[in-house]
Structures are given as C-alpha cells and as structure tokens.
Amino acid sequence: MAVDPPRPKPPPLTALRAFEAAARLGKFSSAADELAVTSGAVSQQVRILEDWAGVKLFDRKAQGVVLTASGARILPLLSNSFDTLGQVTQVLQDEAGRHMRIAALPAIAQLWLAPRLPALRHAVPGREVSVTALEQPPNLLREPFSCALFLLPNGQGLSLEEDILLPVCAPALARSLKQPDDLLALPWLIDTSWGADWQTWLAGVGLKAPDRPKGPQFSLYSIAVQEALAGVGVLMAHKALVQRYLETGELVAPFDLPVKTGKSLALLTPNGLTRKSRDQLAALLTDTAIKDWT
Amino acid sequence: MAVDPPRPKPPPLTALRAFEAAARLGKFSSAADELAVTSGAVSQQVRILEDWAGVKLFDRKAQGVVLTASGARILPLLSNSFDTLGQVTQVLQDEAGRHMRIAALPAIAQLWLAPRLPALRHAVPGREVSVTALEQPPNLLREPFSCALFLLPNGQGLSLEEDILLPVCAPALARSLKQPDDLLALPWLIDTSWGADWQTWLAGVGLKAPDRPKGPQFSLYSIAVQEALAGVGVLMAHKALVQRYLETGELVAPFDLPVKTGKSLALLTPNGLTRKSRDQLAALLTDTAIKDWT
DNA sequence: ATCTACCCTTAGAAAAACTAAAGTTGTCTA
DNA sequence: TAGACAACTTTAGTTTTTCTAAGGGTAGAT
Incomplete structure (x- = not known):
C-alpha cells in the first residue's frame, strides 16, 4: 500500500x-x-x-x-x-478601484452615454472608464461591471429617463409633412432589433399600421440615426437617444405626438453598492450634479 | 465603438x-x-x-x-x-455511488483497516472500496472521501477504540524480561512520527526515561511492527494496531501496563451523512454488525 | 422536402498550469 | 560571523487543459 x-x-x-x-x-x-x-x-x-x-x-x-x-x-x-x-x-474590483466598467446597450452606449463620457471621466479622475456594449444586461452578481444601462420595463433598475417614441427626420424632409398620415408615404428607417417600434407608435397615436413596414433595415440603431440625419427617411426615435440632435436642430420632430413604451432608460448596479453611491452615479450620468464618486 | x-x-x-x-x-x-x-x-x-x-x-x-x-x-x-x-x-460522489473512499493514517490503513477490508467489501457489494493513506485528516467538507480514520484527541470524531500504549515484542525476546526496567536495556523500535510514544508510556508507568531513546528508527509504523515480529527489539505499540498479533501470539506484551494517550482511533464522516449511516459504518468497521450500508 | 436550431465529435492549435532547479532574503544557530 | 534554514520567487521548458474550426446527425418547423 x-x-x-x-x-x-x-x-x-x-x-x-x-x-x-x-x-x-x-x-x-x-x-x-x-x-x-x-x-x-x-x-x-x-x-x-x-x-x-x-x-x-x-x-x-x-x-x-x-x-x-x-x-x-x-x-x-x-x-x-x-x-x-x-x-x-x-x-476585488472595488479594491483595485482603477476601473469603472459600464455595460450598455449598443445604442445607449453610442448615442446617450458617449456624449456624457467626458464629464464622467472628469468626475472620477484617476479611474479608467470603459464601456462595453451588450445586447443583454449582464448578471451583475457575476460579472465585474460597475453598472449597466439598458432599456428596461419601468420598475426594473433605477429609471433615469422614461422611454418615449417620437418620429424624427431631417429638417428638409420635415417640410413635406403636413399631417401624421404623410409619414406612411416616406421611407422608414428601421432597427432590426427594435422592429416593433413603428407599430407601437402607430397604435399609440391611433393610426392604422400598413401590413408591412417598408424601408431600409439596420442592425445598429446609431446607423439608422446617421441615415436620418442625412435625410434618407423617417426614424422612429427613442427620445432619450436623439435628444441632443433635437436640441441642435439637426433632427426635428414633425409632429408632437410622443408615445410612452412603458420602459425606461435604467441604471443597474451591483448589490454591493450603497444606495447613496448609486444615486450619486445616477446624478452624475444625468448631469444634475457632478462631483467626486467612489 | x-x-x-x-x-x-x-x-x-x-x-x-x-x-x-x-x-x-x-x-x-x-x-x-x-x-x-x-x-x-x-x-x-x-x-x-x-x-x-x-x-x-x-x-x-x-x-x-x-x-x-x-x-x-x-x-x-x-x-x-x-x-x-x-x-x-x-x-456527485453520492450520486455515482460506486466508490467508497476511505482516508486513513498509513499505520491505521495497514494494520487496522486492511484486515477488515474483506468484510467491508462483502458488506457493500457493488461498491469499489478504495483506501488512501494520509498523514493528516483531509478536510471532508472539501475532499471527496466517504470517511476518514485517524488517531484524534478524544471527542473529535466518533471514537471506535481508545488509543492505548503497551510495549510488545516477539515471544522469544519476552522471556528475557523480568521487570519493566529490563526494557531499557533492549533495542527500541521507534517510529519517527510517533517518537514521543516511549516517553509517554514511561511517564505513564512512572519510570524514568533515559536521556535519549536508542534503537532503529522507522518512518513507517508497520515496518517497526515487522521488526518487532522478527524479534529485533521492543515496540511501543498502539494496542488497536497490533491487536491481532497479540491474539495470535505472534507478539506478546511482557508487562500488563497499558497507558492511555487521551486519543482514540476515530471515524470522521462528511457532514452530509446522517447519524444513522455513520453509526452503521462504525458498526461495520468494528465488526459488531455487518449488514448492507448505503 | 428543405430549413433551422440544436448538439456531437475530432484534430490540431493555443493557452494555462506545473515542475525542477537555481536564486533571494531574513532568521536562527554555533 | 559564517552557515544552515525556511520561506518565497523566478525562469525555462514540459505537460495538461481548453478552445476553435469544421464536418455530422436529428427532430421539429416552414
């Protein structure tokens, strides 16, 4: 033995x-x-x-x-x-304290988060801020993200902005539009993963949807936005994501007919985070206050 | 991005x-x-x-x-x-149910467990019984052993037999011994990891220990036992481990002066095991009852 | 009848984990 | 005060594990 x-x-x-x-x-x-x-x-x-x-x-x-x-x-x-x-x-991530990792829907990352990054970086000096685009919210119990930004049904996560649908287009194109029905005649810019947006909006304002949506399809929402800017057609916009183009006038909403989707642009944080630092982070992202964050 | x-x-x-x-x-x-x-x-x-x-x-x-x-x-x-x-x-081990893994001190494995294995194997037909010799008790929370047999301070684990020290030797050698003092003159068979046994026993019976133990040293207790059988010298025996040689007369205890060590040959089982099946296992090993065990 | 969405298998490539041996650094010992 | 010692580290090279890529199989859906 x-x-x-x-x-x-x-x-x-x-x-x-x-x-x-x-x-x-x-x-x-x-x-x-x-x-x-x-x-x-x-x-x-x-x-x-x-x-x-x-x-x-x-x-x-x-x-x-x-x-x-x-x-x-x-x-x-x-x-x-x-x-x-x-x-x-x-x-361990927390101990290291060098990284701030944000997970977000690609569209949110590019259209909503990107413009806010400089301010965010400024608010957390010495920390490297990195953004990971994901189609699905990660399991924050498992994966080392500091927070996540996704479009979630109201009530899930901390709501930062309500999700509102609104057709938008380039100003030149808008001049040809007199009434909502006119939208049906223009090319629709459609995001493949948000294909139901047009139906949702049409139902919300009481218009009848045509049998099939028609128009170019894009797998990236931000490309659809580019096309809208270029005047190719009408985009069914999530208001939070095109806000800054509306503000600059690069895009306009020909009709003031917003439709709520029952979702929000929401912030998810790991369990370990205190409510206080979560709220701080939320404030930081929504620009209502910018100060040091741990 | x-x-x-x-x-x-x-x-x-x-x-x-x-x-x-x-x-x-x-x-x-x-x-x-x-x-x-x-x-x-x-x-x-x-x-x-x-x-x-x-x-x-x-x-x-x-x-x-x-x-x-x-x-x-x-x-x-x-x-x-x-x-x-x-x-x-x-x-998982349990689900597989094919193995019964026993961890034991090498000396216990060879001298105490080995003779009991045939009966054990017979009692758990269809299960493969394997024995692993270890110097230290494994962490049964972590390692996939069905049970462990070690010499532990009384109270730890389920005591199967009290640990008792007793000098033993071959019958021929015993004839030259008239009184305990005579032991001091003979070669001592010493197990390196149990080097204190002689001192413990001498103190227990009130004899004065010589400055240094003298005699051949063995890193395996069972080899020391072999040497004792061959008449090379006197072995400080743990009674439970040489019981069968005492019964056959191959070894004899020249003086009936047992000394308790405060330890026991003890059975350790994983937490998951019910008290009932632990007691069954203990009974099985001590031969008081042999029936099917799960 | 063909797609599609699963899962399996295999060979080879890539990455991870390990060993052996030599090196470093304080502490203890004679 | 040199030497032995008991730690851990480092490095090169080997072994083991893990992964990918590509080709297959089966049942349910179109």
Whole structure:
C-alpha cells in the first residue's frame, strides 16, 4: 500500500462553471455565449465533468438538452457557489478601484452615454472608464461591471429617463409633412432589433399600421440615426437617444405626438453598492450634479 | 465603438483556489501540499490572481507571507464558495455511488483497516472500496472521501477504540524480561512520527526515561511492527494496531501496563451523512454488525 | 422536402498550469 | 560571523487543459 498515494482529483473548476451556465440557461449554446467560448467547448466541459463524477448530468435530445435528476440536484449549490465567487470579483474590483466598467446597450452606449463620457471621466479622475456594449444586461452578481444601462420595463433598475417614441427626420424632409398620415408615404428607417417600434407608435397615436413596414433595415440603431440625419427617411426615435440632435436642430420632430413604451432608460448596479453611491452615479450620468464618486 | 466588444475576463478559477488555500493555511507551501502541486505553482497562481485583480493579496516577507487587508476581505467569501463547491463534489460522489473512499493514517490503513477490508467489501457489494493513506485528516467538507480514520484527541470524531500504549515484542525476546526496567536495556523500535510514544508510556508507568531513546528508527509504523515480529527489539505499540498479533501470539506484551494517550482511533464522516449511516459504518468497521450500508 | 436550431465529435492549435532547479532574503544557530 | 534554514520567487521548458474550426446527425418547423 502506497504511503503517498494518489488522492482523488479535485473537481475540474472550468467544467463546473460551464455546467452551471448550461444548466442555468438550459442550452449549451447560451452557456457558450455567456462564457464567450464555442458551444463545442461547453459540450466538452460538460462531458469532462460527467466523466469525472461518473454521473450523467444532461440527457441529450436532438432539439436540446435536459437536466438529469443528478444535474438538477447540484445546480442550486453550484449557482450559489459561483454567485459567491462573483461577489469576490466585485470586492476585488472595488479594491483595485482603477476601473469603472459600464455595460450598455449598443445604442445607449453610442448615442446617450458617449456624449456624457467626458464629464464622467472628469468626475472620477484617476479611474479608467470603459464601456462595453451588450445586447443583454449582464448578471451583475457575476460579472465585474460597475453598472449597466439598458432599456428596461419601468420598475426594473433605477429609471433615469422614461422611454418615449417620437418620429424624427431631417429638417428638409420635415417640410413635406403636413399631417401624421404623410409619414406612411416616406421611407422608414428601421432597427432590426427594435422592429416593433413603428407599430407601437402607430397604435399609440391611433393610426392604422400598413401590413408591412417598408424601408431600409439596420442592425445598429446609431446607423439608422446617421441615415436620418442625412435625410434618407423617417426614424422612429427613442427620445432619450436623439435628444441632443433635437436640441441642435439637426433632427426635428414633425409632429408632437410622443408615445410612452412603458420602459425606461435604467441604471443597474451591483448589490454591493450603497444606495447613496448609486444615486450619486445616477446624478452624475444625468448631469444634475457632478462631483467626486467612489 | 465595437458592438461585440471584449468582455472583462472571468476570474481565473484555479488561481482563486490556490489563493484560498494559501490564505486559509497561511503558507504557500502548505497550500501546495493540500493541492498536491509545488510551491512554485502556488506562488505563480497567486500572482496571476493579483495581476488579474490589480490588487496585492499577500505581503511577502522573507519568513513567509501575510494577507493584505484586501486578501483578508475576500477570504471568507472564497472559503464559503469552495466549501459549497465541496458539497457539490460530495453529492456527485453520492450520486455515482460506486466508490467508497476511505482516508486513513498509513499505520491505521495497514494494520487496522486492511484486515477488515474483506468484510467491508462483502458488506457493500457493488461498491469499489478504495483506501488512501494520509498523514493528516483531509478536510471532508472539501475532499471527496466517504470517511476518514485517524488517531484524534478524544471527542473529535466518533471514537471506535481508545488509543492505548503497551510495549510488545516477539515471544522469544519476552522471556528475557523480568521487570519493566529490563526494557531499557533492549533495542527500541521507534517510529519517527510517533517518537514521543516511549516517553509517554514511561511517564505513564512512572519510570524514568533515559536521556535519549536508542534503537532503529522507522518512518513507517508497520515496518517497526515487522521488526518487532522478527524479534529485533521492543515496540511501543498502539494496542488497536497490533491487536491481532497479540491474539495470535505472534507478539506478546511482557508487562500488563497499558497507558492511555487521551486519543482514540476515530471515524470522521462528511457532514452530509446522517447519524444513522455513520453509526452503521462504525458498526461495520468494528465488526459488531455487518449488514448492507448505503 | 428543405430549413433551422440544436448538439456531437475530432484534430490540431493555443493557452494555462506545473515542475525542477537555481536564486533571494531574513532568521536562527554555533 | 559564517552557515544552515525556511520561506518565497523566478525562469525555462514540459505537460495538461481548453478552445476553435469544421464536418455530422436529428427532430421539429416552414
């Protein structure tokens, strides 16, 4: 009998993380997204964990995977564990105190946040401010962001500005518009991920929507804004995002018919942050007060 | 501004594990032991974590390392997290249900457990029983052992047998011994990690210890036992470990002067185990009852 | 009948982790 | 006051792990 024998191998941590994500999200592909790897990698990691444990954790079906009983049993423990690990990350970020990481919807990052960055940088001297554009709000329990800016249903997060839809266009184009119906005849600038905006607005002002929206489509809202500036067509604007063009007159709203969407441009912050510093941060972003922030 | 930008890297899990062990144990070298790697590896991992976080976690002194305030702040969270991860391991082991892993002191493994293994294997058919010899009891919250057998101060774990010291030797040698004093003249068989046994016993029976123990030293207790069987000298026996040789008469105790050490051969089990199955396991090992065990 | 949205597998490439050995630095010892 | 010691660090090179890319398979949807 060996005296310094092989000890049982510790659990493969990466595999646990991959499994946790896959189990929580229900799909290997979503987990792969979250972890920023390919789905093949997730598939392998899950298999590694299964081999290590000697237990099947997922049943593979052609249309997806479903957790086995064993898998379901360990998921809560694992999630708990990785949440706590996320806390560690938060604390460390805080200790380091050098970075201020902001996550935001691409459109918000470019149209709303970018103009405010100089003031923000000025308000937190010595801290590097970085912006990450994401389609979905990150899990702030897990990921080391200082805050996140997204368009969320009212009540979620701290509302900074209500989301209001309003058709806008270049001043030259506006001169041809006499009544709201005239909008139907112009090209619509449509953002693919906000395709329902026109319908929402038309319904809100009581106009009948044509069967199909017509006009150029853009996967980036800010490109649609550029096109609107160039006079290509009418953009269904989220007011908060085009405010500054309305102020400079580069864009105009031919009709004063705002429609609320029930959402807001909202600020999300990690749990660890005090209410006070969250409010400070909000004030900073909305320009109502600019002073030092920790 | 990139749309699918570099997200902040997730924390390096291996580095977190290394740091947790180092911080908990206070030494890189101990952490290295626990993780079964070299201390250089721990040193590197800690540095990786520090670089990732941008925070110093240890102050390096020539005589060792001390946690910084930042390090101390994250340690509880981390320990918590890895404890939970340990639970996961336990559950998975349990689900797999194929292994019964026993950790034991080498001497206990060889002298006490080995003879009981056939009965144990018979009692848990279909489960593979494996034995790992360790100098120190493992952390059962973390490591996937089903149970552990160590010599522990009374009160720790479930006591199976009290630890009793008693000098023993081969029958031939015993014939030359008339009184306890005669022991001082014979070669002593000494286990290096239990070097104090002779002193403990001599003090217990009221004899004066010679300045220095004399006799061959062994790093493995079981080798000392072999030598005793061969008649090389007198062994200070832990009664539980040589019981069977006393029963067969291969070894004899020339004087009936047992001395209690205040320790016991004790059974440690993971927290998750019910009291009932722990007692069953204990019964199984002490031969008082052998039935199926889960 | 073809798409599409899943997941799997494999080979090879890239990255991470580890070891071994030599180096550094205070402390303790003779 | 030199030497031994017990820590940790560093570095080069090796081993192991993890990832990607590309090709496949299956069932449900169009």
